[in-house]
Amino acid sequence: MEGITVQRPHARTALACPAVLLLAALTACGGTAQADTEKPTAPTGVTAQAGSATSAHVMWEQASDDTGITGYDVYRGGKKVLSVPATKLMTDVDGLTASTDYTFTVRARDAAGNVSTESASVPLTTPAPAPDDRKAPTTPVQLRGKADGARTVTLSWGGSTDDVGVTAYDVYQEDARIHSVPGTGTTARLSGLRPGTVYTFTVRARDAADHSSPDSRPLDLTTPSAPGDPASTAPTGLRTTTTAQEKEFVVDLSWDQPETGGTIPAYQLFLNGELTTTIVWGGTPPAGRATYRLTLADPPGTRYSLKIRPKLPDGTWGDFSAQRTVVLTG
Template sequence: MRSLSASRSAAPGRCVALGAALTLLVSCGGPAAGDGGSGGPPGAPLGVTADAGSATTVHVMWNAVSVPGGVSGYEIFRGTTKVEEAPGSQHMVDVTRLKPSTVYAFSVRARDTEGRLGPPSREVRATTPAAEAADRSAPARPAGLTGRVVGSRAVQLSWSAAPDDRDVVSYDIHQGATKIHSVGGSQTAAVVTGLRPGTRYSFTVRARDAADNVSPASGSVRLTTAGTGDGRGTAPTGFRATTHRADGAYHLDLSWLPPRTDGVVTEYQIQLDGRPATSLVYGGSAPRDRRAEYSFYLGPDAGVSHRVRIRAKLPDGTWGGFSPERTVTTGA
């Protein structure tokens, strides 16, 4: 994706659409994408992803939708067919009984507490791997599971790759006896969000191959989330801020690396001088493993200092921690 910049048009008090990829919402503006606003049905869920869990399953995830009154549930579609439902507190499901070596398209719709169904999300595609003939051998248990608390609502887990006579397609993450997440077979780390502050949790990991053989559980790791916390582990990293002059005015140039989460971050809030300045909402492909960039208007005067920091709305609908604050001076 090209650099996301609105430096030539984003004056204070204006809402600017940057193609299909990004929407700028100033703090005095309207509801963000994925938000039903005040009276309408829910918005379309953002951050939808789909990854094969085996030759016959696909793990579908999305970002929680915020709407007055709350979301009562989500409907998951394969093409035009509804295949799963999930409660409003959940933002991931496993779609089962699929065919090997097949491309599937999935979308998600939110339903509010009044029963109103929002528009569908954008479609995402996943390809199930080929079935392994007569594969009855499960992968070995993942070893070396470790974890650390990242604030009051998230933990980061990591483990060693599990051996298998074929290939590991995915890893299932369990909280107690409940599967809560899945990542691809090439990943050996995950961040689990949406936890409660001051709560003790136990996590294990299982490996899954294309034939849906599941390994024994790894050793457990027990973690207690902070009773209070600033969530720095869920903050954007590598945050940079500079200014440039164009068309007789100064503009603030920001760049950062998205936080590691259990889904796609599609919304950020920028604070300028201690107050919310803008919200950035990605309607298309949000950056995940690359730097994000953004510019906006500051004013015509040189020698003016500003403090700026940024935070991400996590896939579970909660705000992550703020990045370190940077200070910039126009014309410096």
């Protein structure tokens, strides 16, 4: 049997471009080092509003950079107080003093450590402490909205009342607060969304004592798909009914199955964002509206967020349904 010889490069060839320093290596090999020296643009659209007598909610629009934003720094009176990742365009600043004037600015950062100039300065005056404010605001009503495009939606709702006064409305998407508006406003425009995606929104009212109302009814909105993108494969019309049975709770789910060009053999069920079970049909998969019964043994008052997604005929997992919130009561 003839052997196979592996040719090893001579050490002289391998070291012809030594890597003591990246810049020296690139220069020796005829390359050019491209250092990132360009600063990101300054964030625009910065707003600040009082969340309570001792907190503020700061928001801004996304900045741009030649290589990419990695984070934002929030300044209070010229002093940095918070840093957040690039995926966040809002944050809460706590530890403020009631009836006090503040100014806030925001800077963007990139991976090379370049920092933008400060945004425009935004003033804010925290309100006086609420006098014996013990009640939460009433629930916002008649939440409605529309998709303004593939990445933007506009929401509106009926105002809440409070024994002292509503200071803010907080918009939630799948139990995470994503936006806030002053208590005098009842509309919100949300940008930076994904095309062809179903979103579930709720709104809570908040007062100066930081009491929050119950959630408004949920609103499902689907952004249009981008040109050339495939149609959404999200289940629609998801409904839940919860009943108590002895020491357990039964949650009955029903939904309309998406059009996928074939049979959907299974669904994944997520509770609080975690995969809980895979629903596999015992026989022939149902056509049209599907149902499933989930049994839970948690204490009364336990709250769950719930959503599902289908297994497509090609074996991949499809889009998530809108989210539903269930509270174990009976």
